[in-house]
Amino acid sequence: MSLLPLIFTAGWASGINAYAVVLLFGLFGITGLSDDVPEGLQRPDVLIAAGVLFLVEAVADKIPYFDSFWDSIHTVIRPASGAVVAALLAGSDGSLPQLGAAAVGGTTALVSHLVKAGLRMGINTSPEPASNIIVSTLEDLGVAGVITLAVFHPLPAAIIAGVLLIIGIVLVVFLAKRIRRSWRRFRQWWESRQRPALPG
Template structure:
């Protein structure tokens, strides 16, 4: 019984071990998947739910919560993702969408962490929800900050390119998380740290540029 519980909590099929070579395609280690799904939720929560559900339902990936594989959940996630796909590529509309998503993305991340923890016990579920929710909030903050900097560019191409890059990053990170979870964990951690640093640098530059613009405008208005 104890072995079965441990197998469930780690996202591994119960039963006799058959070797890493036979189970690697189906096993998903808990912590990397929780962390990566949290990061992905902060970037695009609906795409994360949709992709995880598809992985579990059609690819047979273990460790994916059964609730995500339901048809109604997949259809709802697909519809909301389609809506975000459009809104996220329109300058300033994406900022409004991000503002609304400030509560949604971390909440979805926390729920995913809770579900992924599965039968691992209340403490592990609480920890997983906290890790995923916090990571989602952090990646959402980085995304919002980068978009603020991108909006200073006059052409809309930058906004579309950044949005497409985010979508591809979410898909790639989740695909990696269900095949090479610790590799995904390392890459996502580096991306989150690098994105945070880049956001700080760009935000400071934008603020300095805005202050200089206000000073020049003030000087022009004061001229007789």
């Protein structure tokens, strides 16, 4: 595998759904479809944990406003996962220093995560939940498709990931007002959950 394009793509995908990235890489490795997947990603405990958390995220990511709460607690998790996956890939290849690979993977994951979180806040201004479900499903399918392509054709996958990242950044800038409005609503939603219920 071409390592740098693969690391960039894995970072982009980790910023959207880190658990899916770990699960997919692990499955490609354990089934023998790819000989280049690090052993650390093929461990049964890692695959089970990633699978369970992927299923939890598949539900949480489709609930309006709760998806933004989920994104907020993953602001550290997704970049960290992108950095770890990148370091493991570099360690199994040896052509790139692990620290540099981790920096590329983690930084790309952070930017991708911030774009995802911003776009989802903009989408939360819609009054119906269907848009959240559709966008979340498209994100999951996009991550699966791009990671699958990256395992076999890293450079085209990295180009696609880069284009999608740029489009996402442009959309976040375009939807800035809606995102700010959604942020205010999210804060109100969160504060309402913190207030104790009044006795009936």
